[in-house]
Ligand SMILES: NCCC[C@H](NC(=O)CCC(=O)O)C(=O)O
């Protein structure tokens with residue numbers, strides 16, 4: 619793989635899931651792949667899991683790793699032809715070119731603005747790094763997608779499914795802040811491309827994801843109806859795509875025991891971080907059916923599969 623920005627960069631999803639599972643079974647078996655290689659992780663936004671699991675993955679492959687908090691560094695300019703007389707000190711052409719001198723794989727996290735829909739959905743920042751870097755680029759969550767999380771979620775579902783083709787429900791949940799659509803977009807995109815689950819997306823009116831990620835045929839505006847018979851409940855808040863970045867105060871969309879009782883004894887999933895008793899009740903996230911820590915664990919093996927394919 620030359621880049622890992624979306625599911626379309628993956629030639630064979632099951633082969634990549636199998637690779638992640640193999641790293642999980644034998645974490646150090648591929649420690650030759652990264653020998654004398656450098657991975658740089660560039661963060662424009664906060665992270666706990668992505669930062670730790672990607673560093674751990676690089677080290678277990680035998681690579682060295684530098685993590686850079688770009689929010690505290692020189693302001694980077696992404697516009698071409700602009701007179702740089704304001705707050706940005708260097709252009710992405712130089713920044714990406716320079717970082718490529720120091721590493722063999724460049725991993726980047728850059729969240730959306732949630733105000734400029736066109737720029738966000740063009741994935742301008744991630745695409746600029748791909749364009750101007752001379753090494754492979756891995757998305758650690760861009761303005762539109764979070765593919766390392768989705769690969770992790772495929773692995774986690776494949777480990778826990780009780781039927782060959784489980785019913786998976788991606789459900790919108792309440793949140794006090796407006797959040798990116800990335801995790802939901804990516805999850806929807808991977809589940810459909812994987813083709814091994816029946817996906818339903820439950821969200822309030824006005825919160826449909828972009829049509830490219832969520833065809834109307836799989837979207838329900840009735841959460842209770844969607845939960846019936848579900849094997850996996852994947853909760854996430856996202857702000858609106860249509861009225862771009864809008865939020866809604868809908869506490870009734872919380873995932874609680876009453877709603878989980880409508881399912882087929884479903885597993886509960888969330889990428890974390892999660893707001894307890896806002897998105898999900900304590901009883902559900904603390905129940906034996908909660909997979910949130912297994913998901914966090916699987917982030918390492920997913921990252922190892924992706925980095926290992928590039929080193
Ligand atoms: N990396 C996984 C989720 C990251 C981000 N969540 C957040 O920003 C939550 C922050 C908060 O709860 O305040 C998102 O939704 O895309």
Ligand SMILES: NC(=O)OP(=O)(O)O
Nearest residue numbers: 665666667668889890
């Ligand atoms: N799930 C996830 O990406 O977590 P972080 O934002 O903490 O990296």
